[in-house]
Amino acid sequence: MITVSTIKELREYTKQWRREGLSIGLVPTMGYLHEGHRSLIDKAVKENDKVVVSIFVNPTQFGPNEDLSTYPRDIDRDKELCEKAGAAIVFNPEASEMYFNNANTYADVEKLTDGLCGLKRPGHFRGVCTIVSKLFNIVNPDRAYFGEKDAQQLAVIRRMVRDLNFDIEIIGCPIIREEDGLAKSSRNKYLSLEERAAATILNKSLMKSKEFLENGEISAEVIKSKIKAEIDSELLAKIDYIEIVDKYTLEPVRDIKSSILIAIAVFIGNTRLIDNFTFELEEK
Known part of the structure; x- marks a missing residue:
């Protein structure tokens, strides 16, 4: 090389x-x-x-x-x-x-x-x-x-x-994650030990929302509220955005009737981290 x-x-x-x-x-x-x-x-x-x-x-x-x-x-x-x-x-x-x-x-x-x-x-x-x-x-x-x-x-x-x-x-x-679910990122280096533990809330909140989606919830606002509640339970976390958008156009959706991207950005202390997952629905 x-x-x-x-x-x-x-x-x-x-x-x-x-x-x-x-x-x-x-x-x-x-x-x-x-x-x-x-x-x-x-x-x-x-x-x-x-x-x-x-x-x-x-x-x-x-x-x-x-x-x-x-x-x-x-x-x-x-x-x-x-x-x-x-x-x-x-x-x-x-x-x-x-x-x-x-x-x-x-x-x-x-x-x-x-x-x-x-x-x-x-x-x-x-x-x-x-x-x-x-x-x-x-x-x-x-x-x-x-x-x-x-x-x-x-x-x-x-x-x-x-x-x-x-x-x-x-x-x-695909996203590569730590064993506890935190997405690998160069900016993870900024996190203190306490912040590193708190940062797992990003993936936890997304997995919580995935459960509701798999159980048939179609309201984007309801799903966003579940993610917000989960992140707000972590004192070191401050939400920058929580968005549910069409997978292809990235435009916000109200009702989940096609494949979507759920994307979040959260400050853990002074460090801004992002995470996401795609929820696939069979296109009609």
């Missing part, structure tokens, strides 16, 4: 792979890799001849009061994980490599970004779409891999790929 930091270097390798007829997988990350990222890399390695893992804390997807400066970083640990997983290249550029000082061209997806994290983090998905589209243009992969924990991001990327005719297959990979 090799590490490159410039677009020119990376393109030299990927163009050579193309000439050799090799398939390329891309796993875009912001680093501080965990088992969730490892599952993406593992799948990419199985399905492609060569895999590029990008490690780049993208400044354009952070708001002015968010954790860009403190976002966890450990490039040596990340490279070790990538090498063990079988990645061919780690792409670890500086921000100055990825963005021109006078850049004023962006990628954005409307409507799908109106709610959920898009509503709570203005400009976030413009930053995500811009950096992902740049990585797609640089790497020219056959397939790109994203975690289902960031469900809105996955839906937005899929729509961008469709609308802009990227010839790339987008692969969604």
Whole structure:
């Protein structure tokens, strides 16, 4: 495995792979890799001849009061994980490599970004779409891999790929959880021991709502109230949002008559965590 930091270097390798007829997988990350990222890399390695893992804390997807400066970083640990997983290249550029000082061209997806994290983090998905589209243009992969924990991001990327005719297959990979149900996240590092225990309330609340759905409850408001009550029982938890939306359009639903996404964002202390699950109904 090799590490490159410039677009020119990376393109030299990927163009050579193309000439050799090799398939390329891309796993875009912001680093501080965990088992969730490892599952993406593992799948990419199985399905492609060569895999590029990008490690780049993208400044354009952070708001002015968010954790860009403190976002966890450990490039040596990340490279070790990538090498063990079988990645061919780690792409670890500086921000100055990825963005021109006078850049004023962006990628954005409307409507799908109106709610959920898009509503709570203005400009976030413009930053995500811009950096992902740049990585797609640089790497020219056959397939790109994203975690289902960031469900809105996955839906937005899929729509961008469709609308802009990227010839790339987008692969969604299941949420990887700790034994107690907490979704793996780089931001879990911020949690104290007490907060770490409290954070299990996210998955507990979702599993409680799943029980009501399986028992026939169809009112979105009733389900949301059950989730709220469960989260409110944890003193260290503060709800950012609880939303029940159509799985495909991400528009809010009142009655659950088709497949839905239940997505939540919760502050545990000062750390904002997200989680979700999809409830599948047979389409009529």
